[in-house]
Amino acid sequence: MTKRLLAGLLFCLALFGAVLPALAQAGRVDRIDRVDWDNGADPLVKLEKAGWKIVQDGVLRRQTKPNETETFVFGVEGFTWKLRELKRQMAILQGELRSHPTPEIRRAIASHRQAIASTLETIERARTAEASGETIAPKTDCTVSFSYNATASYKTDREGTWADASADFNSTPSCSFSGEVYAYAFAKTTVGGAPTTATVTDGPRSGANVNAAADANRNGGEPCESYAFASVTSNNLNPSSYSVSQSNELCSEPELEIVTRNCPVCTTYADGSECCEDCDCRTMGVQCTETYCPAPNCTHNCPAN
Numbered sequence: 001m002t003k004r005l006l007a008g009l010l011f012c013l014a015l016f017g018a019v020l021p022a023l024a025q026a027g028r029v030d031r032i033d034r035v036d037w038d039n040g041a042d043p044l045v046k047l048e049k050a051g052w053k054i055v056q057d058g059v060l061r062r063q064t065k066p067n068e069t070e071t072f073v074f075g076v077e078g079f080t081w082k083l084r085e086l087k088r089q090m091a092i093l094q095g096e097l098r099s100h101p102t103p104e105i106r107r108a109i110a111s112h113r114q115a116i117a118s119t120l121e122t123i124e125r126a127r128t129a130e131a132s133g134e135t136i137a138p139k140t141d142c143t144v145s146f147s148y149n150a151t152a153s154y155k156t157d158r159e160g161t162w163a164d165a166s167a168d169f170n171s172t173p174s175c176s177f178s179g180e181v182y183a184y185a186f187a188k189t190t191v192g193g194a195p196t197t198a199t200v201t202d203g204p205r206s207g208a209n210v211n212a213a214a215d216a217n218r219n220g221g222e223p224c225e226s227y228a229f230a231s232v233t234s235n236n237l238n239p240s241s242y243s244v245s246q247s248n249e250l251c252s253e254p255e256l257e258i259v260t261r262n263c264p265v266c267t268t269y270a271d272g273s274e275c276c277e278d279c280d281c282r283t284m285g286v287q288c289t290e291t292y293c294p295a296p297n298c299t300h301n302c303p304a305n
Helices: 003-015 043-049 075-099 103-132
Strands: 053-056 059-062 068-074 144-154 160-171 178-191 194-207 209-219 221-235 240-248 265-268 274-277
Touching: 053 075, 059 075, 068 075, 075 103, 075 194, 075 240, 103 178, 103 194, 103 221, 144 178, 160 240, 209 221
Parallel strands: 144 240, 160 221, 178 209
Antiparallel strands: 053 059, 059 068, 068 240, 144 160, 144 221, 160 178, 160 209, 178 194, 178 221, 194 209, 221 240, 265 274
């Protein structure tokens, strides 16, 4: 990452909140990752410890859950990346429209076109800012809060799949800039040999205090898929954006293999000593019919558990 773009990253983090995305709502995973700007610690080190990785100039990503990806972008390079992602999603929607056209897919495509147009405008704003070298210093009384969430999974009470996404942006009047939010949810199952889908979008919507939410679900059997995407963008002179997506290809909870294991597992050596090791089958990704495992009892020089 060039020094110029590194400086841009640190500026965007300082302006878009020294606290990275926080989702503290009930039932959602708390994503608070604090970047301490007062103790002199390198914020990039903090970001890397929190799982963020630099993908290219202007793009950081991380994965904290299976099939879930968070992305932070800034500058021309970053928003160009985001534009490609939106166009990839658009291609999928257009494919669904050709296969089985529905009014809701048409509405989703219209919303996605708006999100793409808005991102093109943001790229031009970022290009102008980079060319001029202008910045907006964060005001001491400027407070920005934002959150985003995307979840896609299978249903637990019947066969089917669901997805939901939400994004919120709030800033105090003293900040003098707005944010943009966008949420997109898609669910697809098979009923009577034919696919059935639900596609819901909300936004993009801009303002000092805005939110967006989308929820899609379908009952049915295989093949199943669901996808959720949420994005929140700071529309100041030096724009930056967070987004998260999650995908699912299951219709119901997968059955676990049931195995029987003897606990503990003991090895007897030629000198008569033995080493007994715990076996917690849950860590092996299978359901174990034996749940009681005594503590290890090693009388031999064997590897530690």
